[in-house]
Amino acid sequence: MIQVMRDDPAVVDLVTRARAGDKAAWDLIVDRYAPLIWAVCRRHRLSGADAEDVGASVWLRLVENLGGLREPAALPGWLATTTRRECLFFLGQRDRQVPVEDLDLGSDSGPASDEMLLIQERRDALRQAFSGLPERCKRLLSMLFSEPPMRYAEISATLEMAVGAIGPNRQRCLDQLRRSRPLLNLDDAQPTGGSG
Amino acid sequence: MDDSWLSDDDQLLAELGAAMAEAQQVPDTFVQSGKSAFTWYGVDSELAALVSDSAAAATAPAALGMRSERPVQRSLTFATAELTIELDVHVDAVRGQVTPPRSGTVQVRGAAGVERSVDIDDLGWFVIKPVPVGAYRLSVRLDDGPSALTDWISE
Numbered sequence A: 001m002i003q004v005m006r007d008d009p010a011v012v013d014l015v016t017r018a019r020a021g022d023k024a025a026w027d028l029i030v031d032r033y034a035p036l037i038w039a040v041c042r043r044h045r046l047s048g049a050d051a052e053d054v055g056a057s058v059w060l061r062l063v064e065n066l067g068g069l070r071e072p073a074a075l076p077g078w079l080a081t082t083t084r085r086e087c088l089f090f091l092g093q094r095d096r097q098v099p100v101e102d103l104d105l106g107s108d109s110g111p112a113s114d115e116m117l118l119i120q121e122r123r124d125a126l127r128q129a130f131s132g133l134p135e136r137c138k139r140l141l142s143m144l145f146s147e148p149p150m151r152y153a154e155i156s157a158t159l160e161m162a163v164g165a166i167g168p169n170r171q172r173c174l175d176q177l178r179r180s181r182p183l184l185n186l187d188d189a190q191p192t193g194g195s196g
Numbered sequence B: 001m002d003d004s005w006l007s008d009d010d011q012l013l014a015e016l017g018a019a020m021a022e023a024q025q026v027p028d029t030f031v032q033s034g035k036s037a038f039t040w041y042g043v044d045s046e047l048a049a050l051v052s053d054s055a056a057a058a059t060a061p062a063a064l065g066m067r068s069e070r071p072v073q074r075s076l077t078f079a080t081a082e083l084t085i086e087l088d089v090h091v092d093a094v095r096g097q098v099t100p101p102r103s104g105t106v107q108v109r110g111a112a113g114v115e116r117s118v119d120i121d122d123l124g125w126f127v128i129k130p131v132p133v134g135a136y137r138l139s140v141r142l143d144d145g146p147s148a149l150t151d152w153i154s155e
Helices: A009-019 A023-043 A048-068 A072-094 A111-131 A135-145 A152-159 A163-178 A181-189 B009-025 B028-040
Strands: B047-053 B072-079 B084-090 B094-099 B104-110 B113-120 B125-128 B137-142 B147-150
Touching (some): A009 A023, A023 A048, A023 B009, A135 B009, B113 B125
Antiparallel strands (some): B137 B147
16 A cells, blocks of 8 residues: 655644644645545445535634644545545435445555555645646646637737747756755655666 | 646646546536535534423413414423523514623524524524424524524424
8 A cells, every 4th residue: 555645744744734724724624625625425326415515524624623633644545545435324315225335435444545645645746736837827828728729829929028038948947846845845755766 | 647748738728627627517506515514523512412302291382272373383492501592483583682682693494504693682582484394493692792603493
């Protein structure tokens, strides 16, 4: 089983502040990890009001356990595991005739779950890194990854940037993203490949 | 670990786009209910116990034939060492009074968090209208004073 123990000082700081009763810190935790909880719900094929019920239960559990969380840096893993349990409990309540063991939903320690947590941690790090970029980089990259992608001529007109400068700027902004603290932290914590 | 998602510009951009799109798919209500959950933090330390409940007694006000424009369906009293919360459940609303009388706030909390918040006036009176649906608890916070969370109240 892959252990992702990213020692993210930002998470530790947020948990510490929330423990002291700081509502703003709590809101930042929710903003940051709501996509993780949502993704786990979706993976269990829950959406809409069902997913919101599960999400509310997960956050209440975190409120209850905030003081006793032994490893604040492991919060993403704790949230993923708790959400999985709440999803299973919800599905068990809803479909009492179907034993939980018979539902093909993966287990807490399965490779699919670990991989999913890795992907979620990566996406969280990407969002954190993106939010720290200069405004011009954010605008340029947003236009480049939008669906459907904007044409260079359109980007050039919107950003008042020469078409020929878009490519170099794209590269520069992505380099800055790579060198950002959230992605460096993530890279340090990733297990290295088995075959070297 | 394959790091090409990070080293390759196209892959990094695609991954970034996926991360941002994923966050945008999360409904606002989902995020809001998570934020409101924090109002439960630390409140479990001041539980107001049920002291009396007319639903448990044979002589409920309605059973005595008392009639008024707003007949009381049920009367409940909760108490902590510091304050008392008296509730009269009517058809249209829950009317309550807090002792010692002081202004503050009452929150109605369902399973998913805070559903409503109403003011307590200077005399300690408050009105929750309409009557909450399903099981709920009341969290009372007096200005510069004690706070309390009642047991669950259900029909």
